[in-house]
Amino acid sequence: MPRRRIYLDNAATSFPKPPEVLEAMVRYATDVGVSPGRxxxxxxxxxxxxxxxxxxxxxxxxHGADPDHVIFTLNATDALNLAIKGLVSPHRRxxxxxxxxxxxxDHNSVLRPYHALRTDGAQVTHLGGDPRTGTVTPDQVDRAIxxxxxxxxxxxGSNVTGAIQPIAEIGAVCRRRGVPLLVDAAQTLGHxxxxxxxxxxxLLAFPGHxxxxxxxGTGGLYIRPGLxxxxxxxxxxxxxxxxxxDVQPAVLPDKYEPGSPNAIGIAGLAAGVxxxxxxxxxxxxxxxxxxxxxxxxxxxxxxxxxxxxxxGAEARCGVVAITVDGMTPEEVSATLDRDFGVLTxxxxxxxxxxxxxxxxxxxxxxxxxxxxxxxxxxxxRHVADAVHKLGSRTLEGAGx
Ligand SMILES: Cc1ncc(COP(=O)(O)O)c(C=O)c1O
Numbered sequence: 001m002p003r004r005r006i007y008l009d010n011a012a013t014s015f016p017k018p019p020e021v022l023e024a025m026v027r028y029a030t031d032v033g034v035s036p037g038r039x040x041x042x043x044x045x046x047x048x049x050x051x052x053x054x055x056x057x058x059x060x061x062x063h064g065a066d067p068d069h070v071i072f073t074l075n076a077t078d079a080l081n082l083a084i085k086g087l088v089s090p091h092r093r094x095x096x097x098x099x100x101x102x103x104x105x106d107h108n109s110v111l112r113p114y115h116a117l118r119t120d121g122a123q124v125t126h127l128g129g130d131p132r133t134g135t136v137t138p139d140q141v142d143r144a145i146x147x148x149x150x151x152x153x154x155x156x157g158s159n160v161t162g163a164i165q166p167i168a169e170i171g172a173v174c175r176r177r178g179v180p181l182l183v184d185a186a187q188t189l190g191h192x193x194x195x196x197x198x199x200x201x202x203l204l205a206f207p208g209h210x211x212x213x214x215x216x217g218t219g220g221l222y223i224r225p226g227l228x229x230x231x232x233x234x235x236x237x238x239x240x241x242x243x244x245x246d247v248q249p250a251v252l253p254d255k256y257e258p259g260s261p262n263a264i265g266i267a268g269l270a271a272g273v274x275x276x277x278x279x280x281x282x283x284x285x286x287x288x289x290x291x292x293x294x295x296x297x298x299x300x301x302x303x304x305x306x307x308x309x310x311x312g313a314e315a316r317c318g319v320v321a322i323t324v325d326g327m328t329p330e331e332v333s334a335t336l337d338r339d340f341g342v343l344t345x346x347x348x349x350x351x352x353x354x355x356x357x358x359x360x361x362x363x364x365x366x367x368x369x370x371x372x373x374x375x376x377x378x379x380x381r382h383v384a385d386a387v388h389k390l391g392s393r394t395l396e397g398a399g400x
Pocket of ligand 1: 011012075076077078107109155157158159184186187207219
């Protein structure tokens with residue numbers, strides 16, 4: 001096994017994390033330890049402060065209006081389920097028709113909840129996009145919206161092509177048509193600037209464990225103030241507040257956060273987001289775009305290697321998916337790991353529609369390389385060199 005190991009699977013979960021993340025979690029576990037919102041002693045007040053601070057930091061990062069509208073969830077999937085099913089539920093209760101819009105570039109964490117609702121009678125429109133990038137146009141969204149459309153869900157940055165959707169323009173359309181826009185920021189929050197107020201984003205679902213550099217088991221949903229009146233909770237239970245009432249409290253965040261939270265994870269997440277804010281998300285974005293540029297340049301110069309998605313680094317998040325002539329994606333990943341110490345993810349990436357659009361389903365998908373803030377330009381050159389050698393080897397093997 002080569003000594004140098006380069007982790008390029010940050011789209012699955014980021015690694016490594018800043019040391020401050022582990023320190024914050026160890027401090028929580030050793031010095032605080034208690035369940036937030038349950039009691040009035042000093043340790044509970046400190047736990048409450050940490051959880052509150054995490055909401056404030058995340059709200060600042062996405063330019064939200066109110067930290068209490070940042071709801072903690074298990075991961076992005078949990079947040080997307082809350083948003084989609086919570087918006088549909090009041091219409092179901094009233095026996096009203098339900099129409100849902102999304103794109104074929106979206107992840108199974110949107111496609112599968114939509115499918116489940118469809119088997120229950122909802123109608124679904126999937127938007128196809130540009131054949132090279134998968135991006136949709138605001139006009140397509142406008143034409144898809146109907147009087148009974150309850151939500152438009154769009155992935156911000158594709159976890160397959162890396163392509164960034166024109167979210168601000170889509171947001172303007174949805175706002176004008178009065179339909180909530182749910183953005184899946186699983187590949188963008190922490191990597192790219194996100195501004196929910198400016199871009200008319202009503203709901204933003206995000207993982208805590210990817211771009212925000214927190215631990216696995218963290219995520220969240222931002223809910224635009226006012227929208228909570230139309231969004232049912234998926235779970236009811238103890239909140240440490242209004243315990244005499246039979247009904248779930250209407251106040252946020254309690255409405256959507258029954259049960260003891262993952263406070264240790266949230267402590268780590270707060271440290272991750274602080275690390276990002278201290279450096280500036282624009283700086284991190286520029287760093288990752290530079291890494292992606294180095295990798296793309298090498299691939300462009302390699303016959304037999306195809307890169308999916310937009311041509312340059314600017315139009316994509318930190319994701320580069322490739323196919324190599326004469327090799328399955330699994331073989332590409334295995335060779336990159338064994339011979340070059342480069343760790344990648346092959347297959348359909350839980351986004352079957354995106355692979356259908358890119359015509360990569362038959363070949364078993366693609367091999368995804370996804371960068372993070374701790375990779376250096378030297379690492380990116382090593383990766384670029386590895387992909388170049390791989391492509392050249394298969395060409396030699398084919399006798400070209
Ligand atoms: C675009 C996209 N959406 C949603 C998810 C789901 O995120 P999580 O694993 O936090 O549930 C992922 C994760 O791979 C993703 O890439």
